[in-house]
Amino acid sequence: MSMFRCLLVSMSVLASPAFGATATEVFHRGAGFDVYRLDSGEEQRLEFFWKRKDGTPYGSIHALRRALATAGRKLVFAVNGGIYSEQFTPLGLYIENGKRYYQLTRGGGGGNFFLLPNGVFYITEKGARVVETKDYQPQDRIINAIQSGPMLVINGRLxxxxxxxxxxxxxxxxxxxxxxxxxxxxxxxxxxxxxAFGTLFKDRLQCPNALYLDGNISAMYAPELHRYGGWLWRRFVTMIGITSEASDPVEP
Structure with missing residues (x-):
């Protein structure tokens, strides 16, 4: 994105998907960012993806799109999920559609995941939350959850x-x-x-709590922002997305 274009679209809405979401480009601290904000209640449409029914991992947003298409569904939005282990498994807590695959990790180690405090992004029927790992004590049934790290913003502080x-x-x-x-x-x-990334969430997006998902290989699928899921050879583990019926006019 050029500097001139960034200045023009510093916080402008590029497109609004058919459901309750807003896709924007943001210019912050000399860099451009693509932002996808769901309306209240739309967090219930978020799905977490790791493996197909036969146990094989999707591995990429492109593979996920193809698998959904064979089932008559369309991918509307997606990002790769949290940091993973060298064995290509979730590094910490991972719950998908109510089923827990990996437990919460409270120990220490190396890398960004253990740049403490780390945290959990989770969804219940009452909404979504991002909390520090030490504060993860949900009282309601968890639909989806992923642990990653570090926390970017913690109760309004970087x-x-x-x-x-x-x-x-x-x-x-x-x-x-x-x-x-x-x-x-x-x-x-x-x-x-x-x-810079943390202050984006704290100062520009007004998020009292935010969590880092991943780094260098990260990708987003959001046609409104001209993002189509990254390179084919980049291997992901978990992904977070929104789908629709294939006939729904939600993307070009």
């Missing part, structure tokens, strides 16, 4: 270990819950550091 101007920059994607309880996904258009 992660304490983020440094402005830090040299480590990557493509990054994450999820936050804004002050109205709406789920917001964002991905950078170019490499950024954690400080």
């Amino acid at each position: 992660h304490p270990r983020f440094i402005e101007g830090y040299h480590s920059k990557y493509i990054r994607n994450g999820v936050g819950i804004d002050r109205e309880g709406r789920v917001i996904f964002a991905i950078s258009d170019e490499p950024v550091n954690f400080h």
Whole structure:
């Protein structure tokens, strides 16, 4: 995205999908970001994906689209999920459609997942939340949940270990819950550091709590933003998406 175009679309709505969501481009701290915000209640449409019914992993957004198409469904939106292990399994808590596949990880280790505090993005019938791992004590049935890290924003404050101007920059994607309880996904258009990405959620998107999902390989499927799921050879583990009946006019 050029600097001129970014300035023109600093927080402009590019398109609105057929359901309750808004796709926008945001220019923040010298970088461009694509943002996908769901309306209140639309978090119930989010689905988590890892493996097909035969136990084989989807592996990519493109493969997920093809599998959905054979079942008469259409992918409307998707991002890759949280950080995963070297064995290509979820690194921490993972619940899909009410079934828990991996338990909550409270220990320490290396890498971004263990840049504490880390956290959990989860959905119940009452809505969606992002919380620190230590605060994950849901009282309601969990429909979907994923643990990742680090937290980007914690109760209105930036992660304490983020440094402005830090040299480590990557493509990054994450999820936050804004002050109205709406789920917001964002991905950078170019490499950024954690400080820039965290302040996007805290200052621009008004999310008191936000969670990092993944880095360099991250991708988004959002035709309204001219994003089509990344490169074919990038292997994902879990993915988060929204689907519709194939006949619904929700994408070009």
